[in-house]
Amino acid sequence: MISTLFICLGNICRSPMAEGLFIHHVKEAGLLDQFEIDSAGTGGWHAGERADPRMLETAAKNKIHLPSRARQVKPKDFEAFDYMIVMDHSNKRDIEKLKKQHGGKAQIILMRDFDELGKGEAVPDPYYGGGKGFDEVYEMLNRSTAGFLNWIQEERGISS
Ligand code: 4NP
Numbered sequence: 514m515i516s517t518l519f520i521c522l523g524n525i526c527r528s529p530m531a532e533g534l535f536i537h538h539v540k541e542a543g544l545l546d547q548f549e550i551d552s553a554g555t556g557g558w559h560a561g562e563r564a565d566p567r568m569l570e571t572a573a574k575n576k577i578h579l580p581s582r583a584r585q586v587k588p589k590d591f592e593a594f595d596y597m598i599v600m601d602h603s604n605k606r607d608i609e610k611l612k613k614q615h616g617g618k619a620q621i622i623l624m625r626d627f628d629e630l631g632k633g634e635a636v637p638d639p640y641y642g643g644g645k646g647f648d649e650v651y652e653m654l655n656r657s658t659a660g661f662l663n664w665i666q667e668e669r670g671i672s673s
Contacts, residue, residue: 515665516549518590519624520608521600524554527636527650528600529564529581530572531624534651535658537577542662542673551594555607557585565640571647575655591617598622598661601635627660628653 519531532552539548563569564579572579590597591612597619599605608621625634636653639646666672 514549515547515596515669516594517551517596517598518586518594518619519550519552519598519600520555520586520604521552521636522554522556522604522638523559523640524552524556524581524583524585525559525562525565526568526640526647527638527654528552528554529579529583530568530577530651531598531600531636531654531658532581533572533577533579534654535662536580538659538662542666544666544671544673547671549594552581553584553586553590555586555604559583560585567639567644567647571651575651586611588615591615591619594619596620596622596665598624600624601638622661624657624661625653627664628657629660630656 519528521527529552532550536550539545560583562583564581597608599608605623624636625631636650639650
């Protein structure tokens with residue numbers, strides 16, 4: 514089983530969309546039984562909530578299902594997951610600091626390192642912006658999650 518945890522700040526905008534899109538790509542590749550896919554936030558303010566209504570609308574428009582209920586990253590995630598995929602550099606710093614405290618095997622990776630149109634850049638937080646932000650985040654995450662799956666398949670020698 515390959516386990517992946519998508520992480521942002523609140524776990525109601527970016528990481529739920531990354532999770533939903535990754536599930537979609539893995540399903541299309543016929544590999545769903547080989548993956549555990551989840552998302553979480555470095556903060557816990559929205560624990561228990563579904564994705565932000567604006568993100569749910571963007572997802573519905575693109576026929577993507579977002580199953581997430583927000584939760585905060587917990588110490589045992591660092592041992593339970595193979596990959597922790599963070600949305601921006603602030604998430605990366607926070608998660609690297611927590612990994613130092615808790616230990617664990619998880620590899621921490623920046624989501625857009627798999628986006629050929631923005632390697633090394635952040636997925637911007639759309640929470641305080643307008644609707645266009647959500648569509649742009651969708652496009653970035655669609656490219657990045659597809660690229661991430663390709664990378665894992667190559668890395669592990671898995672064909673679709
Ligand atoms: P996300 O967006 O990290 O993409 O889920 C945010 C949602 C809520 C908050 C911050 C970021 N908040 O501070 O409540």
